[in-house]
Amino acid sequence: MIIGTRGSDLALAQATTIERMLAERGVKTSRKIIKTTGDTFTDRPLHEVAGVGAFVRELDDRMLEGDVDIAVHSMKDMPTVRPERLSTSAVIKRDSPCDVLLTIDGSKLEELPENAIIGTTSMRRRAQLLRYRPDLEVHDLRGNINTRIRKLEEGQYDGILLAEAGLQRMNWDLDVQRLDPKHFCPSANQGTIAVVTLAGSEAEKVTSALDDRRTRIETAVERIVVTPVEGGCTAPVGSFTHFINDSELHVLAEVLSLDGTEQVRIDEVIPAENYEEHARKLGMELVELGGKELVQRAVCQLGKRV
Numbered sequence: 001m002i003i004g005t006r007g008s009d010l011a012l013a014q015a016t017t018i019e020r021m022l023a024e025r026g027v028k029t030s031r032k033i034i035k036t037t038g039d040t041f042t043d044r045p046l047h048e049v050a051g052v053g054a055f056v057r058e059l060d061d062r063m064l065e066g067d068v069d070i071a072v073h074s075m076k077d078m079p080t081v082r083p084e085r086l087s088t089s090a091v092i093k094r095d096s097p098c099d100v101l102l103t104i105d106g107s108k109l110e111e112l113p114e115n116a117i118i119g120t121t122s123m124r125r126r127a128q129l130l131r132y133r134p135d136l137e138v139h140d141l142r143g144n145i146n147t148r149i150r151k152l153e154e155g156q157y158d159g160i161l162l163a164e165a166g167l168q169r170m171n172w173d174l175d176v177q178r179l180d181p182k183h184f185c186p187s188a189n190q191g192t193i194a195v196v197t198l199a200g201s202e203a204e205k206v207t208s209a210l211d212d213r214r215t216r217i218e219t220a221v222e223r224i225v226v227t228p229v230e231g232g233c234t235a236p237v238g239s240f241t242h243f244i245n246d247s248e249l250h251v252l253a254e255v256l257s258l259d260g261t262e263q264v265r266i267d268e269v270i271p272a273e274n275y276e277e278h279a280r281k282l283g284m285e286l287v288e289l290g291g292k293e294l295v296q297r298a299v300c301q302l303g304k305r306v
């Protein structure tokens with residue numbers, strides 16, 4: 001079977017993980033590298049280039065055309081609405097969901113000097129960082145993980161924010177500070193690899209053996225809770241859910257203003273039974289608390305920045 005993947009180091013590492021898991025089950029695969037719009041314009045902020053799903057849409061198209069059998073994605077980059085004929089056949093057991101801070105000199109977030117410059121293009125990370133340390137300066141930093149680390153080393157920033165899962169997958173053992181999800185609530189589905197196939201295909205059957213039930217439920221709740229306020233992947237929205245025991249989930253979700261001075265937040269424990277219904281209720285709560293207005297304002301302000 002043919003595995004389609006983007007060509008970035010992170011995407012290739014993720015594809016390798018899935019290839020290994022399938023090989024262990026006796027499934028032979030070959031690899032096809034697909035270039036996406038998000039990969040082509042790496043010098044501009046992602047929200048200017050292609051919008052939601054830039055990394056995913058082209059692989060979807062190639063699958064629908066029959067060019068690839070299996071696609072591997074960072075699940076957090078997948079749009080919520082999916083083509084009907086495609087199936088998310090496996091949600092792989094989650095790696096670290098957390099963000100990390102990587103600094104030039106090993107400083108922790110609390111130790112950075114006033115007005116230190118931190119690089120990130122994520123509006124969520126910017127807002128959460130400013131909420132925690134309003135004195136810091138946040139500068140844009142676009143590019144894949146390699147590029148971002150290179151720009152840090154070149155001295156343009158005192159520190160940068162990254163997903164820990166990305167570093168883990170690249171096997172980079174860097175001295176980072178893991179940020180507490182309480183203050184740095186991750187993006188929905190951060191740290192999770194998803195496998196996509198055609199619905200009803202042999203590939204779907206084979207890859208579904210890789211599915212992790214708990215991660216599937218956690219990631220589903222994360223999506224459902226923020227769907228009613230969602231302004232695309234560019235809005236300052238965090239959503240993180242995890243099992244705290246066999247029957248309960250802790251749900252953390254929030255919307256922030258771009259400058260981090262305003263927030264709307266959900267912090268609840270729900271039963272795993274009927275999780276969809278509970279998650280939908282929390283999503284409505286987020287709207288009632290004013291989450292939608294916050295997202296709309298942020299999207300408006302972003303439009304003016306561009």
Ligand SMILES: NCc1[nH]cc(CCC(=O)O)c1CC(=O)O
Pocket residue numbers: 074075076077161162163165166189190191192193
């Ligand atoms: N936005 C790009 C992206 N998509 C997935 C990851 C990392 C791996 C993951 O979260 O699963 C990253 C890099 C980052 O956010 O630093």
